[in-house]
Amino acid sequence: MPHSASVQFNGYLEFSEISKSYGEVSALQKVSGHIPKNNICGFIGPDGAGKSTLLSTFVGLNKPDSGEISYASSDARQPGSIGYMPQQFSMYGDLTVQENLLFFADLYKIKGELRQQRFEELLHFSRLTDFTGRLADNLSGGMRQKLALICVLMYAPPLLILDEPTTGVDPIARSELWDMLHQLQSDGHTILISTPYMEEAVQCDQVFFLSHGNILATGSPDELQAGYAYQLYELKCENMMENLSLLQQEPWIHLVYPKGDRLHLSVAEGKGDEAKVRKNLERQIADKFSLRRIKPGMEDVYAGLEERI
Amino acid sequence: MNHDYAVDVEDLTKRFGRFTAVDHIDFSVRRGEIFGFLGANGAGKTTTIRMLCGILLPSDGKGSVAGYSIMTQSERIKQVIGYMSQRFSLYSDLTVRENMEFFGGTYGLKNQKLKNRIERVTDLYGIGDFLDQLTGDIPLGWKQRVGLASATLHDPQILFLDEPTSGVDPSARRQFWQTIYQLARGSGTTIFVTTHYLEEAEYCDRAAIMHKGTILDLDTPASLKSRYSKSNMEDVFVHVIREHEGELTV
Ligand SMILES: Nc1ncnc2c1ncn2[C@@H]1O[C@H](COP(=O)(O)OP(=O)(O)OP(=O)(O)O)[C@@H](O)[C@H]1O
Ligand SMILES: [Mg+2]
Numbered sequence: 001m002p003h004s005a006s007v008q009f010n011g012y013l014e015f016s017e018i019s020k021s022y023g024e025v026s027a028l029q030k031v032s033g034h035i036p037k038n039n040i041c042g043f044i045g046p047d048g049a050g051k052s053t054l055l056s057t058f059v060g061l062n063k064p065d066s067g068e069i070s071y072a073s074s075d076a077r078q079p080g081s082i083g084y085m086p087q088q089f090s091m092y093g094d095l096t097v098q099e100n101l102l103f104f105a106d107l108y109k110i111k112g113e114l115r116q117q118r119f120e121e122l123l124h125f126s127r128l129t130d131f132t133g134r135l136a137d138n139l140s141g142g143m144r145q146k147l148a149l150i151c152v153l154m155y156a157p158p159l160l161i162l163d164e165p166t167t168g169v170d171p172i173a174r175s176e177l178w179d180m181l182h183q184l185q186s187d188g189h190t191i192l193i194s195t196p197y198m199e200e201a202v203q204c205d206q207v208f209f210l211s212h213g214n215i216l217a218t219g220s221p222d223e224l225q226a227g228y229a230y231q232l233y234e235l236k237c238e239n240m241m242e243n244l245s246l247l248q249q250e251p252w253i254h255l256v257y258p259k260g261d262r263l264h265l266s267v268a269e270g271k272g273d274e275a276k277v278r279k280n281l282e283r284q285i286a287d288k289f290s291l292r293r294i295k296p297g298m299e300d301v302y303a304g305l306e307e308r309i
Numbered sequence: 310m311n312h313d314y315a316v317d318v319e320d321l322t323k324r325f326g327r328f329t330a331v332d333h334i335d336f337s338v339r340r341g342e343i344f345g346f347l348g349a350n351g352a353g354k355t356t357t358i359r360m361l362c363g364i365l366l367p368s369d370g371k372g373s374v375a376g377y378s379i380m381t382q383s384e385r386i387k388q389v390i391g392y393m394s395q396r397f398s399l400y401s402d403l404t405v406r407e408n409m410e411f412f413g414g415t416y417g418l419k420n421q422k423l424k425n426r427i428e429r430v431t432d433l434y435g436i437g438d439f440l441d442q443l444t445g446d447i448p449l450g451w452k453q454r455v456g457l458a459s460a461t462l463h464d465p466q467i468l469f470l471d472e473p474t475s476g477v478d479p480s481a482r483r484q485f486w487q488t489i490y491q492l493a494r495g496s497g498t499t500i501f502v503t504t505h506y507l508e509e510a511e512y513c514d515r516a517a518i519m520h521k522g523t524i525l526d527l528d529t530p531a532s533l534k535s536r537y538s539k540s541n542m543e544d545v546f547v548h549v550i551r552e553h554e555g556e557l558t559v
Contacts, residue, residue, distance in 0.1 A: 025446075045478070046448070046450065046478035046480065046481065047448040047449040047450050047476070047477065047478055047481070048448035048449075048450075087476075127350075127351075131351075138325070139351070140350055140351040140352075140354075140355060141350070141355065141395045141472065141475075142349075142350025142351065142505070143350050143351050145350075146350065164476060167475055167476040168350075168395075168472060168475045168476070168505060169350060169505065170348070170349045170350045170505050171505065171507055171543050171546055171547060172349060172546075172547055172550060172551070173349070173350055174505075196476050196477060196478055196479075197506075198479055241487070241490050241494075241512070244487070245487075257479075257480075257483050258483060258486070258511075258512070259508065260508040260511045260541050260542070261511045261530065261531075261541075299479050302479070303479065303480065306480065
């Protein structure tokens with residue numbers, strides 16, 4: 001997409017030892033990191049991990065109790081240089097799709113031909129062209145989510161901070177949305193994004209896995225995959241859910257969980273090889289099954305890092 | 310209308326002004342079935358659920374839920390179903406317990422009976438630690454459990470869940486599905502559920518794929534995958550919708 005020709009955010013973002021508490025709840029505990037220019041950085045973790053708190057801190061909407069954030073470019077503090085889509089985006093429910101979009105264009109003084117061009121492109125991208133006259137309140141959940149995103153893209157600032165833009169968005173639209181993010185990246189934008197879809201982490205240059213206000217791990221998707229500390233197996237069997245409950249009791253299994261129509265099963269290194277795992281399973285499962293060793297996906301990597309259960 | 314069905318609709322239609330959100334759909338759901346309702350954004354899933362729950366009056370067609378007509382018996386329907394809406398219906402400025410008391414009240418539960426039911430779902434869903442916290446302050450994964458607890462206080466025959474796992478992390482989603490599975494298989498509750506996590510469609514007995522107001526296909530996950538020669542439900546979904554839009558290049 002031929003977005004703004006002059007992208008001004010040409011530095012990086014650095015945050016060090018950021019802490020934030022809400023009353024007795026500690027949302028962030030001394031988290032630090034470095035975000036290079038023109039990267040797509042993913043913030044991933046369960047609810048309550050601190051993703052939203054951290055992202056809103058970058059925008060300056062949330063003052064940390066301690067710690068520092070620095071932008072290499074002073075422009076980043078200029079109004080309009082950061083685009084932020086909060087998790088609970090409040091649109092004007094009593095304005096139409098068109099009125100909402102043009103409101104943002106006016107706010108950031110996007111005028112003339114650029115304004116019309118973006119308006120049309122973004123509506124097309126979000127498949128909302130036929131619904132410009134509809135009140136935001138009368139959109140479906142996913143349509144409203146897409147409108148929230150394109151309101152921010154209407155002024156296409158150099159640094160985009162998007163808190164769960166893909167939640168509630170259907171799979172086709174989700175993959176189109178990632179195409180658009182990669183396009184924005186090649187136009188020079190830097191994108192910070194949080195998502196509950198673990199597989200989306202592979203679309204990022206750098207991933208921050210968060211848990212309970214801490215950064216569990218950070219790196220490129222490849223690096224994180226390489227750091228996976230277990231043997232992972234895929235198990236296909238009849239009566240999957242019943243067998244799942246059975247296997248969850250087994251001490252030799254580190255984790256077992258469903259993934260689509262199969263189970264993923266992780267075993268600590270040193271707890272035997274495929275033959276041993278197969279033998280153990282034969283003792284547990286009455287049904288016929290097939291087993292194979294697989295490489296971990298991002299969801300497996302995260303599950304392996306997570307302390308909970 | 311066949312009363313062995315938990316849900317049975319014919320030609321069900323909803324128009325908003327000149328726009329048709331749900332366009333003459335037919336389907337039925339067996340009692341005790343886990344029924345997945347998949348579809349693109351704006352397909353009409355929430356609108357359909359709202360008609361089935363007796364919240365929205367259809368423009369055309371007919372339907373029954375638990376044997377009651379959705380046109381004339383919506384009050385009866387509300388007593389035997391549980392509904393968790395896409396935008397959580399919990400009050401964030403009430404505690405978890407107060408929310409459950411409120412919901413129980415709307416189902417006509419009171420006094421000792423209400424107390425007992427609250428205790429039971431509290432144990433079942435493991436939400437005891439949160440009972441006296443403000444609902445707005447607890448993590449989403451837990452909120453969703455409270456939602457489920459509130460929607461099942463009155464032992465509904467049919468549970469309508471509109472994107473119950475949206476935004477919820479994988480481990481909480483898995484636990485949620487294990488609970489759903491037990492509800493269906495253990496207590497025979499019919500589950501009518503929408504999701505955009507297509508791997509969750511694998512846990513359904515049958516799934517419908519909806520697009521622009523119509524149902525494009527409806528079958529078991531296994532037959533859908535085999536009929537379209539796809540290895541997972543997400544590929545089936547993308548294929549069916551693209552084919553319908555005439556965007557398929559092969
Ligand atoms: N009150 C209303 N007035 C006008 N149009 C409406 C109204 N309610 C819903 N619609 C429209 O009906 C269509 C279907 O919406 P619905 O919420 O049922 O979709 P959905 O399948 O649940 O989508 P999502 O996956 O995004 O939740 C959308 O185009 C929506 O804008
Ligand atoms: Mg919906």
